[in-house]
Amino acid sequence: MRLSIGGPHLVLDVRFREGIEKVVRPVGRLLARLGLTANRLTVLGLVLNILAAAILVTGRFVVAAVVGGVGSIIDMLDGATAKAGKATSRRGAFLDSVADRISETAIFAAMTWYFSSRSTRLAVLSVLALGFSLVISYERARAESLGLDGKSGLFERGERLIVIGLGLLIPGAMEIALWVLVVGTAVTAIQRFIYVWRQAEPAPAPVGVTPYRIAETRIGRRRDQSADEGEEIGAGGSESERDATVFNAFVPRRMRERFGDRSQKRPPGSPGRRRRARGA
Template identity: 35%
Template sequence: MLNKYARAFFTRVLTPFAALLLRLGVSPDAVTLIGTGGVVAGALVFFPQGEFFWGAVTITLFVFSDLIDGNMARQAGTSSRWGAFLDSTLDRVADAAVFGGLALWYAGRGDSILLCAVAIFCLASGQVVSYTKARGESIGLPVRVNGLVERAERLVITLVSAGLAGFEKFGVPHIGVLLPIALWVVAVGSLVTLAQRVVTVRREAAEADAAAGPGPEPGSGTGAEQGSGSA
């Protein structure tokens, strides 16, 4: 849901900036790489030290590169399969860094093995949620479902709660509890989303198989096929 409305809004806002970068000779791929590098650095430098406010601010600034690079490619007429592949792949790297940084905090000075495990679950489930849709589409299914918690929701919930939790270092009492709550929300939401996508792919696969009709019965291949013994 956030993907639909927030992306449309920020695309309009960032279009002039994307045009400026193109005039300066910056490529969309360079923006993708710099943005991912900034997210990874922000997550793995600030979060393990418990600097949630500055980590969230840094990551949020670089997350916008995910909108800028695609905008630049469309304006320049250079949208490509490679660009889409690079963007999607580095999104997974950035997400892993965010939850990996939180896991490192809870495994260390955060002193909570349970929350470390929850952060790792958020990391892993987010990757699998993305994979289910990509894999379903790769075998020719439409995968007509987004799910309860997509990537945008996972990032917004996590970064907003981390940023607010960071105010505890500025003297705001008990606000740090927002981050553990957010991690549990993301974990449960990701699990529900995964189930939604798996059920959808199973239904669509069954419908596609039924529409295609029954395949050849075992042992009913041609003579040439039956005579071939190569694996």
């Protein structure tokens, strides 16, 4: 298992993830045959993770790790079950994302509660790890809402759960695990921000080409597409006419019908001209 740092996805090696998929896929098909739905598995995994958080508050780390591990495995099977049963949906994806955030928040909150009366340093580390984890999740959600790729980073949710589980199972390893989580999630948040920021950077205009020339080129392409619609798109005329042409070329027809076609000149006595004259 190696880390791939040079590519856009700074995550555990793809071969490792493909190996997990090979194991999960047949289990998902079996669960689908048994009549279990992906949403039920998601809710069951959420309940087990909340139960693990409640056990963690009492200081029984090993029991919390076992219960949380079972909940995470069940949560990992919901996607394979949905694909096997051909029941993938936007509702299921939304439910799965919300359940993941609630589960992770419950675990970190439980650690913060437990350490608040025992070690202020560990309690602060738990809060920082939770904060950076939520930033990582938000960056991906916001990037995808903008049509960009946000799947990158060293410490995604699976890696964070593995580190938490090891910290709970190995006696005296909780502080090391929390330091690893804080540093790893901070680096991941920065790396993901830079990755999405570079995607969102606007492409520079060609050297020696004015914005109007670019618009005229696009209008020329649009002219061929809109010929059958009876639209008359040109690039000549005065500056106001050129602005109107660009507006009509890129604004959908329904919006133009609602707000008015800017290429149509208003008569001298129109209300719009009278309002502008008064304002002048």
